[in-house]
Amino acid sequence: KAGVTQTPRYLIKTRGQQVTLSCSPISGHRSVSWYQQTPGQGLQFLFEYFSETQRNKGNFPGRFSGRQFSNSRSEMNVSTLELGDSALYLCASSYEDSLYNEQFFGPGTRLTVL
Amino acid sequence: GENVEQHPSTLSVQEGDSAVIKCTYSDSASNYFPWYKQELGKRPQLIIDIRSNVGEKKDQRIAVTLNKTAKHFSLHITETQPEDSAVYFCAASNQDYGGATNKLIFGTGTLLAVQP
Numbered sequence: 227k228a229g230v231t232q233t234p235r236y237l238i239k240t241r242g243q244q245v246t247l248s249c250s251p252i253s254g255h256r257s258v259s260w261y262q263q264t265p266g267q268g269l270q271f272l273f274e275y276f277s278e279t280q281r282n283k284g285n286f287p288g289r290f291s292g293r294q295f296s297n298s299r300s301e302m303n304v305s306t307l308e309l310g311d312s313a314l315y316l317c318a319s320s321y322e323d324s325l326y327n328e329q330f331f332g333p334g335t336r337l338t339v340l
Numbered sequence: 341g342e343n344v345e346q347h348p349s350t351l352s353v354q355e356g357d358s359a360v361i362k363c364t365y366s367d368s369a370s371n372y373f374p375w376y377k378q379e380l381g382k383r384p385q386l387i388i389d390i391r392s393n394v395g396e397k398k399d400q401r402i403a404v405t406l407n408k409t410a411k412h413f414s415l416h417i418t419e420t421q422p423e424d425s426a427v428y429f430c431a432a433s434n435q436d437y438g439g440a441t442n443k444l445i446f447g448t449g450t451l452l453a454v455q456p
Contacts, residue, residue, distance in 0.1 A: 230383075257442050269384075269429060269446040282441040316383065320442050327435065327442050328374070331383040 227253050230319050230332035238338045244305040247335045251298050251319030258300040259329065260292060263314040272315075275300050276322065304337075312339045342367045344432050346447025354455050359417045361450045363430035366411070370432040373406060373413045374444070379426045387428075388415070420454045427451050 231250045239245050251258050260272040271284040275294035292302040298319075304311055314334045320327035343366040353359050365373075371392035376384035390397045390404045390413065397404050403416040413432075417424055431444040 259442055259444070261444075261446075268448045269431075269444075271443050271445070274442055282443045284443075318442075318444075322442075328386055328389065329442055329444065330386065331376075333383045 230317060230330055232315075232317055232332040232335050234335060235333065236336050236338075238340065239307050240340050241307055241309060243307050244303065245307060245337060246301055246303045247315055247317075247337075249300045249302075249317035249319075249332055251300070251317075252321075252330060255319035255321050255330075256298050257320045257322050257327065257329075258294060258298065259318045259320075260300070260302050261316045261318065262286075263316055263334070264312075269316070272302065307339045309339050312337060342432075342445045344430060344445050344447040346430050346450060348450060349448065350451045350453070352453045352455060353420050355420060355422060357420055359420055359424070359452055359454075361415045361428055361430065361452075362412065363414070363432075363447050364410075364412050365432040365445070367432065367434060367445070368411065369434040370411075370445075372433040372435050373404070374431050374433075375404060375415050376429045376431065377426045378429065378449075384429060417452075420452075422454050422456050425452055425454045 233248045257276045259274040263269045274282040278294045289305045294300045316334045318329040318331045320329045345364045374389035377387045378384045401418045406413040427449045429449050430447040
């Protein structure tokens with residue numbers, strides 16, 4: 227099976243702009259989670275989607291939003307970009323067939339805000 | 341709130357030596373503890389995980405131990421090789437049956453350098 231894919235891999239934006247990132251999970255995986263990775267804060271949970279519904283959300287401002295489509299692909303959107311939003315954004319997918327669900331990460335989208 | 345502490349932040353060992361990374365979690369409801377390896381510029385990759393009903397798990401040169409009472413879990417790498425050099429992250433999750441959430445709380449990472 228193909229792994230988790232993310233597009234684009236790199237983005238450069240300026241403050242105030244908005245951005246949309248895309249994540250395609252492993253075929254058959256229905257859960258998609260998003261994480262922000264920065265040198266200072268490490269890996270922080272943004273939100274999680276399952277069957278097109280957000281079922282958990284981290285402590286990020288409302289400028290960060292997401293959605294999931296019927297084919298399990300997910301997008302996240304960041305509006306009114308700030309310099310501090312520069313980070314590697316990772317998504318992870320899991321199959322959801324047992325009590326404990328292994329998560330597999332995509333390569334990430336590196337966002338730079340100037 | 342939920343928190344995972346990870347130590348040490350950096351670890352340098354000689355090839356062939358063992359390496360141990362330790363994590364402590366705060367949420368007593370956590371029941372799933374994965375470890376991820378992230379090489380420079382690459383995605384985090386799951387290397388081993390342990391469930392709360394197991395005290396120890398081993399996979400070749402890698403082992404993980406869990407002490408639920410103390411809320412500690414550790415990664416042990418034996419016979420280290422230069423290709424083991426990477427950043428290692430521990431994580432904790434409270435996964436109810438049916439997967440009410442897959443949210444992972446990550447430790448801050450350990451940079452492991454294996455010197456040839």
